[in-house]
Ligand SMILES: [Zn+2]
């Protein structure tokens with residue numbers, strides 16, 4: 277059991293933010309041989325039949341062993357090994373979801389995700405919609421989505437986050453995590469570094485648009501990323517301590533999303549860039565890149581923009597705001613149609629949902645000028661881009677778009693149009709007014 281995480285199990289919190297937060301996760305084990313505890317948990321909960329969902333690699337890395345452990349404890353096990361698509365990868369899309377539904381016997385009571393982010397997203401959705409218990413066995417500390425509630429799925433080539441459920445219990449076996457490829461460990465660390473910019477984006481939304489903000493959730497998210505940066509050397513050397521701290525950070529970040537019921541604390545413009553790159557790669561039928569690798573690189577790009585904000589005086593900001601053209605539904609729709617092709621109508625609906633009032637651009641500009649000092653305080657809280665780069669380098673993660681395999685044209689396009697991926701206020705939405 278992890279001490280840091282234990283405090284957040286099965287909690288119900290009447291929060292100062294005005295919301296009542298529910299944390300339904302019952303057990304989180306991060307240790308060597310954590311997998312050995314799955315069978316006991318299943319039997320204790322009164323279940324007799326489970327389905328393991330994995331891909332070819334994660335079945336070998338952990339699924340097979342878990343199956344033996346469960347069968348030795350007289351638990352009936354069925355297996356769903358997710359098929360790869362034409363590009364040789366498993367995606368969290370319609371095909372994978374249907375495969376899980378077809379592979380799961382009606383009598384199966386529990387779905388166990390044995391894998392990294394993608395497998396978890398598929399199982400999170402399938403278990404939620406079929407009302408089966410969801411257990412998590414991560415095979416790599418690669419993403420902060422293990423504990424979270426939303427399932428980012430690709431439906432008709434559009435990446436969207438569908439509300440689903442958190443796992444009831446997480447069994448992170450350090451012996452399994454220790455065998456994860458370095459790129460996946462670096463990706464987990466990159467996903468965490470993105471919290472610095474996502475938290476700043478959330479603060480901007482709170483400051484400028486009076487968006488709901490939860491201090492507790494924001495504090496947990498910051499604690500999560502600092503757990504990782506404070507243990508950088510251990511993580512870089514892949515020690516048990518380092519892997520445990522990274523996993524704790526990832527799960528804690530997931531819990532901070534669970535608290536508020538959405539991904540706002542942990543996902544800002546750096547994630548929108550990442551999603552944009554992912555969709556373009558998908559449209560061009562190119563191989564997917566690791567989520568956290570994209571987020572780490574995008575976080576550096578966003579930190580550069582926060583750094584530039586610090587150098588802008590209130591007078592300069594006011595002059596730019598006076599000159600900039602305020603976006604309207606009409607001009608945005610035109611831009612989205614140019615940038616998003618077949619996906620444009622869905623993206624327009626995301627940005628301009630029916631029955632919602634659009635942001636008053638003039639009022640927003642006035643507020644930015646009025647609160648410029650606070651905007652700069654938010655910008656100053658983001659670590660320098662060089663710092664983020666040094667951290668990424670230390671874990672051998674990609675630092676630049678070039679190292680990641682994202683070409684300059686795509687970076688340029690995303691800086692213009694990724695803000696439309698989600699209807700959330702971020703540094704990119706601030707910058708288009710400046
Ligand atoms: Zn992420």
Ligand SMILES: [Zn+2]
Pocket residue numbers: 291292293294295297489490491492493
């Ligand atoms: Zn709260």
